[in-house]
Amino acid sequence: MGxxxxxxxGANTGLGYQMVRALCDSAQAYEILVGGRSIxxxxQAVKDALAEFPSTKSTPVAIQVDVESDDSIQAAFETVQSKYGRLDALVNNAGAVFDQKYAEGALSLRQAWAKSWDVNTAGTxxxxxTFVPLLLESSDPRLLFMASGTSSLELTENKVLPINQNPPKGWPKDGFAHSNMAAYRSSKAGMNMMMRDWARVLHNDGVKVWALSPGYLASGLGKGSEHNKRMGAQDPVVAGPFVREVLEGKRDGDVGKxxxxxxxxQPW
Structure with a gap:
């Protein structure tokens, strides 16, 4: 199959771009469709990857896709269908945090919650x-969703983490509406359930399905990479090899998790 x-x-920046880098650095050969809202x-991400890995066996190719736009998703599908006729793996990496936008006054509370679910859950x-028909044309189809440690219901009991601590008694609660990223966390928890349903639906088709929780990384989500670094986040580069390992079969015993x-x- 070549x-x-x-x-x-969401492959032109952040965690997505680290995935592109990791695949370019693999001993295996990939056609890497670098999806971005901006073509x-x-x-540019393709150029950067090729400049860093001039001897790569893989071929990164830019493709425009915005998960908030059904027309964009359909256009991307038609491009991949006409050019390749199949898709071996879909990595649903695109995601966003809008809680902070509410805190800054850029969005209403309803808008922040609606956009969180639209991007992280509905759009995904x-x-x-849309792309399932192309996955079913593959001999080894893989479907990946990018989860979050903050989406675990069980781990909300861990009060060591500031995000899970109880605020002081009384009302109003200072920063209550955004301090624990409730919109983001709930949308990612919803995505975990969606992943489980896709694992159920595609089980008999042989599609391997996971959600990947890469840990607290210094991405541009929330208050930005510098803030996340100060809070102890790791370098986003670690996400790339993690995704590559899943694509190359090292976590096949953990499908549906x-x-x-x-x-x-990660506990539910």
Missing amino acids: KKIVLIT QKAE HIMTL VILRDGKI
Whole structure:
């Protein structure tokens, strides 16, 4: 079948770009579809990856796709269908935090919650639904969702983490509406349930499905990478090899789960 065809959404920056880098650095050969809302930024990401890995066996290719736009998703599908006729792996990486936008006054509370679910859950679901026919043309189809440690219901009991601590008694609660990223966390928890349903629906088709929880990384989400670094976040580069390992079969025994980089399973 030649190179495996992998489509990564939100791949021109942050965690997505680290995935592109990791695949370019692999001993295996991939056709890496570098998805971005801006085709110009996706094209620049391709140039940057090729400049860093001039001897790569893989071929990064820019593709425009915005998970908030059904028309964009459909256009991307038609492009991949006409050019390749199949898709070996879909990595649903595109995601966003809007709680801070509410705190800054840029969005209303309803807008922040609606956009969180639209991007992280509904958009990801529509992206997946659209591309399933191409995944089913693969001999080894893989479907990945990028989860979050903050989405675990069980781990909300861990009061060591500031995000889980109880605020002082009384009302109003200072920063209550955004301090624990409730909109983001709930949308990612919803995505975990969506992943489970896709694992159920595609089980008899042989599609391997996971959600990957890469840990607290210094991405641009929330208050930005510098803030996340100060709070102890790790370098986003660690996300790339994690995704590559899943694509190359090292976590095949953990399908249908939210998996962690250390080989463990994230509790629900």
